[in-house]
Amino acid sequence: MLIAVILSAQCTDARVNLTTPALFAAYPTPQAMAAAPLRTLERLIRSCGFFRMKSKNIKAASRALVERFNGRVPRTMEELLQLPGVGRKTANVILATAYDQGAIAVDTHVLRVASRLGLARARTPAKVEQQLSRVVPQAQWGQVAHWLIFHGRQICHARKPECLRCVVVDLCPSAKRFLRVTSGRTKG
DNA sequence: ATCCCGAGGG
DNA sequence: CCCTCTGGAT
Numbered sequence: 337m338l339i340a341v342i343l344s345a346q347c348t349d350a351r352v353n354l355t356t357p358a359l360f361a362a363y364p365t366p367q368a369m370a371a372a373p374l375r376t377l378e379r380l381i382r383s384c385g386f387f388r389m390k391s392k393n394i395k396a397a398s399r400a401l402v403e404r405f406n407g408r409v410p411r412t413m414e415e416l417l418q419l420p421g422v423g424r425k426t427a428n429v430i431l432a433t434a435y436d437q438g439a440i441a442v443d444t445h446v447l448r449v450a451s452r453l454g455l456a457r458a459r460t461p462a463k464v465e466q467q468l469s470r471v472v473p474q475a476q477w478g479q480v481a482h483w484l485i486f487h488g489r490q491i492c493h494a495r496k497p498e499c500l501r502c503v504v505v506d507l508c509p510s511a512k513r514f515l516r517v518t519s520g521r522t523k524g
Numbered sequence: 525a526t527c528c529c530g531a532g533g534g
Numbered sequence: 535c536c537c538t539c540t541g542g543a544t
Binding site: 341342344345346347348349350351385386389393420421422423424425426429441443444445446461481482485488489493494495 | 526527528529530531532
């Protein structure tokens with residue numbers, strides 16, 4: 337899962353899922369992945385984009401797993417952040433999905449949708465994460481990011497949100513603005 | 525063109 | 535704060 341999440345940056349899940357079977361067949365363990373030739377890794381993951389950086393990170397992170405974490409993916413934010421290519425968002429995905437720790441992974445969708453809905457006012461992912469954790473019941477921390485991401489992908493698009501199809505349009509402080517924009521009377 | 529469950533470096 | 539990394543789908 338760690339490798340898949342690293343691959344998923346700026347890449348669709350469908351594309352990641354097409355890529356991982358051959359990758360994991362070739363390198364089934366952290367040890368194998370750490371010893372993989374960079375060129376081969378690059379060829380295997382090329383279609384996921386950012387393939388040079390991701391290959392380097394996957395190899396280096398695998399080496400770190402072997403050398404410093406006993407071949408296992410660590411369970412704390414602090415340790416996860418030590419892995420090359422793993423930032424706060426990726427770490428939170430691992431904590432929430434693999435270790436059921438109720439972490440809130442704030443990506444571009446979560447940031448945008450939470451902001452538009454008035455769930456968080458901050459502009460940095462870390463602060464939005466903190467604000468969401470105050471507004472959202474702890475039992476739902478692990479899922480709330482998925483709900484916001486799904487809504488962001490289907491309805492609340494970055495450029496042109498489809499407020500006319502939005503089920504929470506009546507609760508949304510931003511809807512009025514976007515509805516005016518899409519009807520063509522005002523700009524901005 | 526615009527978007528896809530970002531991270532790291534300057 | 536900004537920039538760069540990258541290919542594929544729509």
